[in-house]
Amino acid sequence: MDNSLEILDHHYIVLLTTALQILASLLVVGIGIALVSVVVMYVVDKNQTTHTIRRNYPVIGRFRYLFEHIGEFFRQYFFASDREEMPFNRAQRAWVYRAAKNVDRTVAFGSTKPIKERGSILFLNSPFPTLDGEAKPVDRVLIGPDCEHPYLPGSPFNISGMSYGALSAPAIIALSKGAKAVNCWYNTGEGGLSDYHLKGGCDLVFQIGTAKYGVRDEQGQLCDEHLREVAAHEQVKMFEIKLSQGAKPGKGGILPGNKVTEEISRIRLIPAGEDSISPNRHPDISNANDLLDMIQRIRSVTGKPVGIKFVLGSSEWLKELCQEIHKRGEASAPDFMTIDSCDGGTGAAPMALMDDVGLPLRESLPLVHNTLLEQGLRDRIKINCSGKLINPTDVAWALCMGADFVSSARGFMLALGCIQALQCNKNTCPTGITTHNKKLQRGLVPRDKAKRVASYHNNLIHDLELISHSCGVTEPRQLRRHHAHQVSDNGRSVSLSELYPYPEQINERRVSSSF
CATH class of the missing domain: 3.20.20.70 (Aldolase class I)
Incomplete structure (x- = not known):
């Protein structure tokens, strides 16, 4: 009986030793794979041309994108909201980033913009917005028509x-x-x-x-x-x-x-x-x-x-x-x-x-x-x-x-x-x-970033045209002060044409007040 117990204990020891050796081997292999992965990520990050942070800070730079991704879930509890940072808040920067990368710029569920905040601008949509077929390219404005070499810029x-x-x-x-x-x-x-x-x-x-x-x-x-x-x-x-x-x-x-x-x-x-x-x-x-x-x-x-x-x-x-x-x-x-x-x-x-x-x-x-x-x-x-x-x-x-x-x-x-x-x-x-x-x-990398500069410009012009067409004009340079309101101290919005009247409006007010 004692011999049987000794044999059984020996088997347990052998099995335990073998298991530990296997675990140790797996650990070594895992560390090896991890090290190889880090090396591969380092080489990939250092040589890719799309993400500046990863290129300058290989491997470590990847954590920025992880934190950026999970940040939206924790931000409301621990960090500033999308509209609080200065000089540009997260919502403003996020729009530029998405426009530059030419990815989806839509938002879901509802706006986070504090529309009752003093100074907020609200554009007045028309009941009859401009149809796509009625829209025109942005007007071009000539500068220095009397110069020897006047200039006609291609963009506003x-x-x-x-x-x-x-x-x-x-x-x-x-x-x-x-x-x-x-x-x-x-x-x-x-x-x-x-x-x-x-x-x-x-x-x-x-x-x-x-x-x-x-x-x-x-x-x-x-x-x-x-x-x-x-x-x-x-x-x-x-x-x-x-x-x-x-x-x-x-x-x-x-x-x-x-x-x-x-x-x-x-x-x-x-x-x-x-x-x-x-x-x-x-x-x-x-x-x-x-x-x-x-x-x-x-x-x-x-x-x-x-x-x-x-x-x-x-x-x-x-x-x-x-x-x-x-x-x-x-x-x-x-x-x-x-x-x-x-x-x-x-x-x-x-x-x-x-x-x-x-x-x-x-x-x-x-x-x-x-x-x-x-x-x-x-x-x-x-x-x-x-x-x-x-x-x-x-x-x-x-x-x-x-x-x-x-x-x-x-x-x-x-x-x-x-x-x-x-x-x-x-x-x-x-x-x-x-x-x-x-x-x-x-x-x-200038080659890649130039594309983002161009995408940002084009997407801004596209959304600028969305606003102008919603207001019922055929192109953005037709927008005037009466097309938008600005929120005042009491939370109510007032037409920009009232807040910042044109000279003829000022003269009319002077004439009417003299009677």
């Missing part, structure tokens, strides 16, 4: 100023190629004309900042010879004199010497390795006369339309400008005005200026439009506007308020893959858009 929605230096070379190439694919313009920003802007073959607007990068002489003054060199590029369609921008009105930039490489030196026409300080305004423009002189000089040298960009603060200078235009003749007027909002963006700016200086576009756009109407110059001067206009409703609102064109920088950055990491000024942008770190830039 364009890419706002982004310089090489602020953005990486791959990002600018992707934007340039995407703009070419959809026939919209790309503003070079104040950093000069780089080979990367030209590489995609798109239409370009050359911006002249206070330092006059790319068109300056050795003393930093505007140089006619360099102006002609820039204008000789057929892709350069217009010139824009930047008086100010929404993120830092009245503030010039500082480019540290360690960022002034030989390439930047060649593009901006500044000494390599030396700090470059942009004045807080154009030293040679101190009044309306100087501004019109500068516009005329650039227009005569280049033969191309010339406009101005500003964020509106004080508005008296606009009336003075219009009065001076009337003295000289309408031909002296700027061909376009780009109105930036005080909540515009930039790579880096003092918080005091970014938060608290300048007027928002909701006030400045109707004010400028009405001023030009009153002065009889609205047909002569076209209006472009920018500042957080990244979704179809934003663009539709701007057209209602009188804009001819809308430009966006951050919308197209999101289309490139920006995740709003707020590291634009740190050279650590994880998506390779605002960094000059070659390892991080590697994640941004």
Whole structure:
């Protein structure tokens, strides 16, 4: 009996030992498979060109998409809602991402937009919306008809100023190629004309900042010879004199010497390795006369339309400008005005200026439009506007308020893959858009991102047309203020035409109130 127990115990020990050996072998095989899988994922992620985060952060980057996926289920309990984040909330960014990827943009169950919140825009649908067969392509608006080389832009929605230096070379190439694919313009920003802007073959607007990068002489003054060199590029369609921008009105930039490489030196026409300080305004423009002189000089040298960009603060200078235009003749007027909002963006700016200086576009756009109407110059001067206009409703609102064109920088950055990491000024942008770190830039593949830029543009125009057709007009530029309401403090909506009346409405009210 004892021998039988010993034999049985021996068998148990053998079986247990064998089981443990099998488990150990399976564990080793499992670890091996896991390691091989990690290696395979690393190689796949490092070499794929679709997802920037995975390309820059192989394997680990996959967790972002997992958390993003499960986040929608936990967000309502632990995280901010879709409409709470700044400067762009999750709902706004999600629409851009879906539009850029050309995937389904519909939503289910119900809207999460707080429609009773002060400032919300509600478009007024017509009982007889425009049929598909009645719809027309978006009207094209000619800029600078009296110039030697007038410009007829192909789209109402364009890419706002982004310089090489602020953005990486791959990002600018992707934007340039995407703009070419959809026939919209790309503003070079104040950093000069780089080979990367030209590489995609798109239409370009050359911006002249206070330092006059790319068109300056050795003393930093505007140089006619360099102006002609820039204008000789057929892709350069217009010139824009930047008086100010929404993120830092009245503030010039500082480019540290360690960022002034030989390439930047060649593009901006500044000494390599030396700090470059942009004045807080154009030293040679101190009044309306100087501004019109500068516009005329650039227009005569280049033969191309010339406009101005500003964020509106004080508005008296606009009336003075219009009065001076009337003295000289309408031909002296700027061909376009780009109105930036005080909540515009930039790579880096003092918080005091970014938060608290300048007027928002909701006030400045109707004010400028009405001023030009009153002065009889609205047909002569076209209006472009920018500042957080990244979704179809934003663009539709701007057209209602009188804009001819809308430009966006951050919308197209999101289309490139920006995740709003707020590291634009740190050279650590994880998506390779605002960094000059070659390892991080590697994640941004211009060929693929250009397609997303184009898809974002086309889907925004498509949804813009949906809104306009719902309102009963045949194309978006027919939208007017009476086509939308804005929610007021008491939760009730009021027509934009009442909140921001046209000059003739104001005059009618003055006449009626005098009786």
